[in-house]
Amino acid sequence: MDISVATPKALPRSLFRSDATQRILAFAALIVLIVVFSLASPNFLQFNNIIGILLATAVNGVLALGVTFVIITGGIDLSIGTVMTFSAVMTGVFITFWQLPIPIGLIGGIATGAFAGFINGVVIAKMKIPPFIATLGMMYVAKGLSLVISNLKPIYFNDTPEFRQIVMGSALGSIFPQVQVLQIPNAVLFLFGAAFVASFILGRTILGRYTFALGSNEEATRLSGVNVARWKIAVYALGGTFAGLGGVMMASRLNSAQPALGQGYELDAIAAVVIGGTSLSGGEGTIMGTIIGAFVMSVLVNGLRILSVPQEWQTVVTGAIVILAVYLDILRRRKS
Amino acid sequence: MSDILVTMEGIEKSFPGVHALSQCRFELYKGEVHALVGENGAGKSTMMKVLAGVYTKDAGRITYKGKEADIHTPRAAQLLGISMIHQELNLMPHLTVAQNIFIGREPRQSVKFMLDDKAINDNTQQLLDMLHLKIDPRTKVADLTVAKQQMVEIAKALSFNSEVLIMDEPTAALTEAEIDELFHIIRRLREQGVGTVYITHRLEELFMISDRVTVMRDGQYVGTVNTAETNRDEIIRMMVGRTIYEAAPDIPQNGQQDKVLEVKNLNRGRVLKDINFYLKRGEILGFAGLMGAGRTEVARAIFGADPIDTGEIYIQGQKVHIKSPSDAVRHGIGYLSEDRKRYGLTLGMDVEANVVLAAFRKFLGFLGVVNYSRTRITAEEFVRTLSIKTPSLKQKVKNLSGGNQQKLVVAKWLIADTDILIFDEPTRGIDVGAKSEIYKLLNDLAHQGKSIIMISSELPEILRMSHRIIVMCEGRITGELSSAEATQEKIMKYATERGGLIQTDDAPVPAAYSEVGNV
Known part of the structure; x- marks a missing residue:
């Protein structure tokens, strides 16, 4: 009788109750989308198109990973898109303007994002400004700084052709030149690598544990003696780090830092997180869900484009999907 | 040392x-x-x-x-x-x-x-x-x-x-x-x-x-x-700080009166199971039970605040469909939440505004202009009859004591012409002195023919106030007691009567039901 009787009961219930339902739904939706689009157009499952989808998912997916942490704490980060751009611009400054070695430029770019996230965290945790407002402010600050620093002009990486290869080259493809399936750009490896790291942090480390604890009951976490402010800052800094990685990837992919780009990316990232079953009220969420959510979005956009649906309508459909995903989440919650 | x-x-x-x-x-x-x-x-x-x-x-x-x-x-x-x-x-x-x-x-x-x-x-x-x-x-x-x-x-x-x-x-x-x-x-x-x-x-x-x-x-x-x-x-x-006079329970016997409210076979998910009860005119019906027993959920279901799965509600013998709190108010039901600061009052506004807020429509004159002299007279009248202690009608509600805030919520519902009042923990956060005033108020309301459901976790309060007591446990009604037969022991026995569970020796029973308030 040492082992509790509650175990067999708790298991099936948590299956229905946790974010697993939403994740399964999102995964099912992804499969349905893929089946429908591949039936509707022979071009959809073409290798090049699949590469296109993967590339499109890479940056949004990486941004969404960072946002997942923030949303699990019950917060929000609206600055992720322009912080991404700011990181890209700073990478351009380091590599093209200052002609620093590429690895240093990469680290500098990612550190820029982490620093912006750190500032978000300080403003939220120490100055007690609500995350929505704090990160809205950072969204403008990062946007403005990008424009000021770049003098409104794109920064190109023409002196360093290797830079573009970081994301667009294919490490796997060069090792196995004859296997066509492995000719995938490094961006995809970055996405899955980042997802693996994120999943590890969320599930196995102290930061991940406190991410959930903050979102579940912040006051209780505080009363348990956890330095809530410090961990909140860490979570936003982590979100910024992923935005920095996204910025570097974006710069590499475009072979340039485009200072006017970026606004709106945060909404795509948040949408991916929500579709993946992470609750906006905090306390639950998974990395797997976010990756699935990011793929749902890019498959949807890609498929609609292949079916020649005009871009404006693609946006409308995306919006409807987000609302549907949140509504399913609310329905699920109401039942339990 | x-x-x-x-x-x-x-x-x-x-x-x-x-x-x-x-x-x-x-x-x-x-x-x-x-x-x-x-x-x-x-x-x-x-x-x-x-x-x-x-x-x-x-x-x-x-x-x-x-x-x-x-x-x-x-x-x-x-x-x-x-x-x-x-x-x-x-x-x-x-x-x-x-x-x-x-x-x-x-x-x-x-x-x-x-x-x-x-x-x-x-x-x-x-x-x-x-x-x-x-x-x-x-x-x-x-x-x-x-x-x-x-x-x-x-x-x-x-x-x-x-x-x-x-x-x-x-x-x-x-x-x-x-x-x-x-x-x-x-x-x-x-x-x-x-x-x-x-x-x-x-x-x-x-x-x-x-x-x-x-x-x-x-x-x-x-x-x-x-x-x-x-x-x-x-x-x-x-x-x-003084010897308080614990008044003997004042329970006027309640003759065979008509049923004002009747609830039949009310069910809601795992939260409420087969709820059946009635409420008579001029009666104070106590709802006892432990935290999470489902008492508040019964009130919210009747009041239309939560959707129900099955069940029928009759008011004055007529079957009614209550889908929202506004339906409930139209049928003369008022609900005084246990958390009056959050759901019952606008704390930053003054006494007068709070009293008339629920029935603002009554005070609108030509072209929808508020008739402020009438709101003032009405507010004054209720402040006097309920003896709400406030320096003036312009006093902000957050500066009133808990007992006076509670009276203010009562005033609000009385203006809205409610006949059935559901009090959820009416004396929570109110000190002993003010409690007896709330009790007196409840008795007065019952004498005037209002019907009252009083949910309370304090057994002495239930015993002292109720004409009849319904006891709940884990979403079910486990017992009904008349005021004459009720004792703390009997209530506690019903309140801990968990259905379908075998209580083993001294060990607490494993979690079988998910509690309501913590999801």
Whole structure:
């Protein structure tokens, strides 16, 4: 009788109750989308198109990973898109303007994002400004700084052709030149690598544990003696780090830092997180869900484009999907 | 003198607009259970939160084991060996039992930022075994009953190897068997030399568990007495600062009157099961039960605040469909929430505005212009008839006392022409003096022909006020008692009558139903 009787009961219930339902739904939706689009157009499952989808998912997916942490704490980060751009611009400054070695430029770019996230965290945790407002402010600050620093002009990486290869080259493809399936750009490896790291942090480390604890009951976490402010800052800094990685990837992919780009990316990232079953009220969420959510979005956009649906309508459909995903989440919650 | 653990002297604490503690003191010996009592708002919890590092004192001295201690954070208190179990459950529902217990001091792997979940679960299992709690460390806290969650909190506090354990009203949600279990644990801790501070408002518990009693009133220290040398009346006298006249229950016999409200076969998910009852004109129907028994949920279902799965509601014999609170109000039902500050009042507005808010339409004149002279006259009238104590109609509601706020909510519903009033914990947060005024008000309303459902967790209140008592447990009605036959013991028996569960010897029953309020 040492082992509790509650175990067999708790298991099936948590299956229905946790974010697993939403994740399964999102995964099912992804499969349905893929089946429908591949039936509707022979071009959809073409290798090049699949590469296109993967590339499109890479940056949004990486941004969404960072946002997942923030949303699990019950917060929000609206600055992720322009912080991404700011990181890209700073990478351009380091590599093209200052002609620093590429690895240093990469680290500098990612550190820029982490620093912006750190500032978000300080403003939220120490100055007690609500995350929505704090990160809205950072969204403008990062946007403005990008424009000021770049003098409104794109920064190109023409002196360093290797830079573009970081994301667009294919490490796997060069090792196995004859296997066509492995000719995938490094961006995809970055996405899955980042997802693996994120999943590890969320599930196995102290930061991940406190991410959930903050979102579940912040006051209780505080009363348990956890330095809530410090961990909140860490979570936003982590979100910024992923935005920095996204910025570097974006710069590499475009072979340039485009200072006017970026606004709106945060909404795509948040949408991916929500579709993946992470609750906006905090306390639950998974990395797997976010990756699935990011793929749902890019498959949807890609498929609609292949079916020649005009871009404006693609946006409308995306919006409807987000609302549907949140509504399913609310329905699920109401039942339990 | 060496066995004094804690001394608090000259403690001062103010919050904006409130002088919460003034020159307070407290003393705790090693191996004693020291009860801290007082009316709501006396400052008991505030005092202990100062000791536990939740609040920082404005002035005063805390001496811990002979040395002056500076306790600024909960962590600092824990490191000293001072833990507090808070009144409102302080758990993270999305985390497991083990994760909750070890939050903030998780065992790590050799790489410092990595968690050692095996150690967390194993240590928790040991701890739970030690307390004879049959809970799986891997269960999510949201899946436990309120009582089980309380036990997890206690396990958590004990896991600090605390020398000082503060419990703030720990028994509010527990059944009798669970309270026995808790007292058993407290006694064992006492033998080990732990000093326990036991905050409660249940006076009968003082005599079961405590060695000494300290009484506080209005943020001030009143006195400390040895439990063995005092009695209930003395404690009450110290609490209220005067001898209060406990009026004999005034229960006018209620003849065979018509049924104003009848509820048949009401069901809602796992929360409410086969609820059947009726309410007669001029009757006060008490709803008793433990926290999470589903009483508030019955009220919310009738009031249209929660959707129901099945069930019929009849008002004056007519079947009605109540889909929203506005439907309920149209049928003359008013609901006075237990959390009146959140749901019942607009605290930042004045008395007059609050009184007329619910029935604003009645005061609109030509072209929708508000007739302010009429709102004033009406507000004045209700302030007088309900004897609401306020300096003026322009007083902001947040500055009124709890009892007067409650009366204001009553006034609101009376203006809206409601015949059926559902009071959810009408005297929660109201001090003893104002309580009797609320009781008088309820009696007056019943005499005037209003029908009242009164949900209350305080058994003396239920017994004193109700013409008839319905007892609930885990979403079902488990008993009905007339005022003549009702006793605390009978009510408690029904309130702990869990359906479909076999109660094993002394061990608490494993979580079988998910509680309502914690999802």
